[in-house]
Amino acid sequence: MKNIPAAKLAEMQEAMCRPEGTLFFKFSSSDLFNPESKGGKIWEVSAGEQFFLIERTDALTLQFYHSSPGTGTRVATVDLNTLPQSETIGITITWTPAEITLYAGPIGHPSHVRPSKGSASKKAFRIGQDLTVYQVGDEGVDVMGVSIYRGDEANLLPTGLEAWRNTIQAVKVLGTGSSPEGFIFEVVCTNLTLSILVTGFEAYAKTRFLELEGEGIKPDLSALVQVTIPRREREGGYEQILQSEANDERKSVLSVVAKRINFQNFQECKRAYNKAYGIKFGEIGLDSGSLDSLQRFIRYRHRIVHVSPLIGMLNQSDVPNEDPVFSKRELSQEAVTLFTRFVDKLHEATLKLKRID
Numbered sequence: 001m002k003n004i005p006a007a008k009l010a011e012m013q014e015a016m017c018r019p020e021g022t023l024f025f026k027f028s029s030s031d032l033f034n035p036e037s038k039g040g041k042i043w044e045v046s047a048g049e050q051f052f053l054i055e056r057t058d059a060l061t062l063q064f065y066h067s068s069p070g071t072g073t074r075v076a077t078v079d080l081n082t083l084p085q086s087e088t089i090g091i092t093i094t095w096t097p098a099e100i101t102l103y104a105g106p107i108g109h110p111s112h113v114r115p116s117k118g119s120a121s122k123k124a125f126r127i128g129q130d131l132t133v134y135q136v137g138d139e140g141v142d143v144m145g146v147s148i149y150r151g152d153e154a155n156l157l158p159t160g161l162e163a164w165r166n167t168i169q170a171v172k173v174l175g176t177g178s179s180p181e182g183f184i185f186e187v188v189c190t191n192l193t194l195s196i197l198v199t200g201f202e203a204y205a206k207t208r209f210l211e212l213e214g215e216g217i218k219p220d221l222s223a224l225v226q227v228t229i230p231r232r233e234r235e236g237g238y239e240q241i242l243q244s245e246a247n248d249e250r251k252s253v254l255s256v257v258a259k260r261i262n263f264q265n266f267q268e269c270k271r272a273y274n275k276a277y278g279i280k281f282g283e284i285g286l287d288s289g290s291l292d293s294l295q296r297f298i299r300y301r302h303r304i305v306h307v308s309p310l311i312g313m314l315n316q317s318d319v320p321n322e323d324p325v326f327s328k329r330e331l332s333q334e335a336v337t338l339f340t341r342f343v344d345k346l347h348e349a350t351l352k353l354k355r356i357d
Contacts, residue, residue: 009045017048018216018355019068020096026107028088033080035060042091044133049214051125051133054091054102056080064102066095066118067125069159069211070351076102076118084112097351127214128155129250144169160207164343167200171336175329186329187312191304193332197339198301202264204343205273208350209263212277213254216355219276221253227275228260266295273346277353284345294342297335300325 004012016023031037039057046052051073053065060080067073076093083089084106090113092103105113124136128148134156137143145166148156158166171193179185213219229238246253254276263269273279281291300314315325325331 013045013047016045016052017050017214019070019351019353020094022092022094024090024092026088027091030087032056032087032089033060033083033085046127046131046133048216049127049211050216051127052093052095053125054093062091062102062104064093064100064116064118065121065123065125066093066100067127068215070161070208070215070347071097072159072161073121073124074100074118075121075123076100076116078102078104078114078116080104082114084109126156126159129153130155157207160204160211161347163207164200164204167196167203168336168340170200171196171332175332184310187310187327190327190329190332191309191311194297194301194335195304195309197335198264198298201298201339201343202269205269205346206258206261206263208347209261209272209276210252210255210258212350212353213252217277217353218355219254220278221257221276223275224254224257224272227271228257264298266298277350279346279349279353281346284342284349286342286345290338290341293334294338297338 015021025043027042039055039059042054042056042062044051044053049069051065051067053063055063055065057063062078062080064076065073066075083104086106088107089104090107094101094103100118102116102118103113122141123138126134126136126146128134130150132155134146134148136146145158145162146156147154147158157163174189174193174196177185177189225234225238225242242253242256246256249256258272261268261272263272270281273281282288286294303314304311312327313319313324314327314331315322
């Protein structure tokens with residue numbers, strides 16, 4: 001931001017890098033209510049992976065945008081024509097995972113303050129690895145799966161939730177196919193669906209795991225390292241090695257540790273979320289039977305990949321102790337429902353985390 005000392009801006013960014021908060025400031029401009037005056041940005045701050053923007057539009061409205069990977073971009077709007085004209089107004093913004101609110105009005109006259117609740121915005125904002133702010137989409141412009149690279153380095157990738165929605169969209173498209181090959185086509189579609197779902201599960205779990213730090217949730221790195229890095233490496237001063245590697249890659253230590261976690265392995269994924277953020281998969285709202293079924297689908301995916309995409313009995317090695325499970329359309333639909341429920345519940349759990357300070 002212009003006219004703010006670097007140290008003060010850094011302090012503001014650190015304070016605002018949290019899932020919920022409130023900010024008040026005064027804004028003065030002789031052109032604020034002038035219909036002939038062009039609109040523009042009043043205030044913007046990037047805080048971790050969150051982005052805050054207040055702008056005055058040509059149509060004499062104030063708009064507050066808030067963006068984070070977990071919630072997407074939301075916007076709240078106050079019509080300046082509903083306020084008494086003044087060169088100085090008070091602006092208050094609040095943000096939580098559940099909602100954002102913009103308050104605007106003359107200072108000292110609370111009865112004239114206008115509140116506005118936010119809603120999903122067609123115009124989205126994302127922050128790249130190099131801290132560049134990108135606008136993604138706009139009114140009448142829909143985009144999906146946006147990726148930006150600089151050389152061979154990813155600067156912007158879809159959020160965890162976007163990646164999961166892309167997974168479900170891919171499965172839906174696959175389900176519209178047809179073939180004269182009969183049952184073998186159903187087998188292939190079912191097996192491919194299971195493979196896509198497990199890959200999507202892994203992508204969501206890993207991406208969301210890293211996003212939380214950028215939303216202001218501090219991971220318990222010590223507990224995570226204890227269950228991720230073997231003891232012989234920890235005894236060799238591994239903290240300094242991790243920090244050095246993070247500095248070299250210009251990433252956080254969490255990102256370096258996460259490379260050692262196989263998020264497609266349900267137990268490793270479960271342990272990582274528990275140790276880093278205190279999220280227990282057994283307490284997010286799914287019964288133990290559903291979690292067992294989820295792990296069963298992950299095992300089926302491994303057999304499909306490592307045995308054959310044409311495998312028709314997915315639990316052949318467990319029969320006759322178990323009833324045979326065949327690659328049928330009903331199975332793929334069951335898997336889509338279960339994986340979606342799990343991702344929804346896990347995402348809800350991540351949005352309930354709070355920054356403690």
